[in-house]
Amino acid sequence: MAEGNLKTKYGEYHEILYYDGQKESYALIMGDVKGEEDVLCRVHSSCIFGHHFNSIECDCREQMEISQQLIQKEGKGIVIWLDQEGKGNGHYALLKSAAFKKQGMSQAEAYEAVGFKKDARDFRSAAKILKEIGVKSIRMLTNNPKKVETLTQYGITVAGMAETKL
Secondary structure (H helix, E strand, O other): OOOEEEEOOEEEEEEEEOOOOOOOOEEEEEEOOOOOOOOEEEEEOOOHHHHOOOOOOOHHHHHHHHHHHHHHHHHOEEEEEOOOOOOOOOOOHHHHHHHHOOOOOHHHHHHHOOOOOOOOOOOOHHHHHHHOOOOOOOEOOOOOOOHHHHHHHHHOEEEEEEEOOO
């Protein structure tokens, strides 16, 4: 839909905005990645608590910052931001499940306790974006095998998972 450059505290990215008719997604690209292999890539879902309210109850903001620092260190990479708040269940589910999480349940268990899926995220749009960007293969900045599985299923070569630690 639109694109431009974005200066961040971790370097300059080229931003491309995508829209699937319902949700916006964003690709932040550092360096020339077209046709490249083993490009660092973070597929990240929105998190109002972590990114907007600076919550200390999740590590979303920290994961994004570490990913951007690793991409900056390498000099190239991709961040794909998906509008999938609350593991795809929405912010309502996150608020509704908070009491169960405080009782010691994992976030996934808390979602189920209030009638939502453990993880309703869909990473197909990330695969479409990566195909359009034209990378040959990526190294995922994640510890989530579902992301890797979905991207692989939709034709993205995932050369491995890179540690999201500095």
